[in-house]
Amino acid sequence: MKPIKYSLFALTIAAAFSGSALxxxxxxxxxxxxxGTGSQGGTYFGYGSGFGAMISEDLGLNAGVEITxxxxxxxTLVExxxxxxxxxxxxxxxxARKGESPLMPGVPHEKVRALFPMYQTPLQAAVLASSDIESFQDMEGKRVGVGPAGGTSATYWTRFFENAEGYGNVDISNAGGSDTAGQLKDGLIDAFVYAxxxxxxxxxxxAVENDVRFxxxxxxxxxxxxxxxxxxxPFTIPANTYEDQPEDLQTVSLWNFAITNTDMPESLAYEITKLAMTNHDRMVTNHAAAKETLPENVLKNQVIPFxxxxxxxFEENGYEIPADLK
Known part of the structure; x- marks a missing residue:
C-alpha cells in the first residue's frame, strides 16, 4: 500500500474551509x-483599557473604552x-435586576447577563498624615470625597454614612478617583474614601506624592x-499595598463581574469569556487586580444569570453553572 500523500490543493481547500467557517x-x-468602565484613576479604567486592546487584537473587533x-x-448602559x-x-x-437602580427606578434590568469573574473591590479610605482623622467615627462633620456619583464607592459609602448611627453628618463630595485624590492633596476635602x-x-x-494615613x-x-x-x-488589604501602609487594613469588599446584554451573539460571548479566562498573565499585565480573574471564581456570582x-x-472546561443562573 502506498503512503497517503496530502496535496497542496487539498491542504488549501481545508484551510479555506476552516477560514470560511470562522x-x-x-x-x-x-x-x-x-x-463601560469607570473614572480615570480607578481600576475599571486600567483593566478595561488593557482588555479592550486584547479584544481588538485577538478577536478583530474595534473595542472602545468609555469613562463612566x-x-x-x-x-443600565448594558441593559x-x-x-x-x-x-x-x-x-x-x-x-438593578430587581428594579432598584437609582438611574431607572422601578424598571427591572432583565437583559443583563454575566460573562466572567474579575476581582474583588474593597472599600478603602485615606487621609493626609497631618489630619486628626484616625477612624471612620472621626469623619463625622468632615468633608469626605466618595468618588463619582453612581459608582460603587459613592453608592455604598454614602449609604453607610447616611444610615450608620454615630457616623452621620458627613459632607459628601463627588468626583472621579484621580480628582478626589487631588482634592485631598489640596485640602479641599478631609478624607478620601473609595472602592x-x-x-x-x-x-x-x-501615597507616593504625599504623607498619607490609610x-x-x-x-x-x-x-x-x-x-x-x-x-x-470581610476583606484584608495586605500590608505594603501602598507606600505609607506598613500594616494590613481591615475592610469589606464586593465581587466584580463583566456583563453583557442577552442580544450579544453566543459565539462572541464565548470568545470574550475564553479570552479573559485563558490569558491570565496578559490580564494581570492590564492590571494587578486581575490576579483574581480566574475561572474557579465563576460562582462568586449568585445573582446575575450567565x-x-x-x-x-465554563461547562466545556469543567465548571458547572447552576440551572438558576443559566
Whole structure:
C-alpha cells in the first residue's frame, strides 16, 4: 500500500474551509463594541483599557473604552444596549435586576447577563498624615470625597454614612478617583474614601506624592457596613499595598463581574469569556487586580444569570453553572 500523500490543493481547500467557517461564525458579530468602565484613576479604567486592546487584537473587533460613573451606570448602559460590555460590582447589578437602580427606578434590568469573574473591590479610605482623622467615627462633620456619583464607592459609602448611627453628618463630595485624590492633596476635602481593585492608581499616586494615613475598619464599623450592605464580605488589604501602609487594613469588599446584554451573539460571548479566562498573565499585565480573574471564581456570582456563550465555555472546561443562573 502506498503512503497517503496530502496535496497542496487539498491542504488549501481545508484551510479555506476552516477560514470560511470562522468567518461564518463571526457573521452576526458587531464591527465594534463599547466597554463601560469607570473614572480615570480607578481600576475599571486600567483593566478595561488593557482588555479592550486584547479584544481588538485577538478577536478583530474595534473595542472602545468609555469613562463612566461606574457600576450603577454601567449596568443600565448594558441593559439598554448602549454599551455591549460593562464592568459591575454585584451589589448594584443585583439591585438593578430587581428594579432598584437609582438611574431607572422601578424598571427591572432583565437583559443583563454575566460573562466572567474579575476581582474583588474593597472599600478603602485615606487621609493626609497631618489630619486628626484616625477612624471612620472621626469623619463625622468632615468633608469626605466618595468618588463619582453612581459608582460603587459613592453608592455604598454614602449609604453607610447616611444610615450608620454615630457616623452621620458627613459632607459628601463627588468626583472621579484621580480628582478626589487631588482634592485631598489640596485640602479641599478631609478624607478620601473609595472602592476599587488593588492597587488603586489614585491611592498609589497619592501615597507616593504625599504623607498619607490609610484608615482600617474596626469591628464596629465592619459590622455596621455589612448590616447596611449585606452583599459585602470581610476583606484584608495586605500590608505594603501602598507606600505609607506598613500594616494590613481591615475592610469589606464586593465581587466584580463583566456583563453583557442577552442580544450579544453566543459565539462572541464565548470568545470574550475564553479570552479573559485563558490569558491570565496578559490580564494581570492590564492590571494587578486581575490576579483574581480566574475561572474557579465563576460562582462568586449568585445573582446575575450567565450568558449562554459564557455558560458554554465554563461547562466545556469543567465548571458547572447552576440551572438558576443559566
Amino acid at each position: 468567518a461564518q461564525d463571526k457573521s452576526d458579530w458587531p464591527s465594534s463594541i463599547t466597554i 460613573g461606574g457600576p450603577v451606570q454601567n449596568v 439598554t444596549g448602549e454599551h455591549q460590555l460593562g464592568f459591575v460590582t454585584l451589589g448594584p447589578a443585583d439591585e 476599587a481593585g488593588l492597587p488603586t492608581g489614585a491611592y498609589a499616586q497619592l 484608615i482600617s475598619m474596626d469591628e464596629e464599623t465592619l459590622e455596621k457596613m455589612m448590616a447596611i450592605v449585606p452583599a459585602m464580605a 450568558h449562554p456563550g459564557a455558560v458554554k465555555w
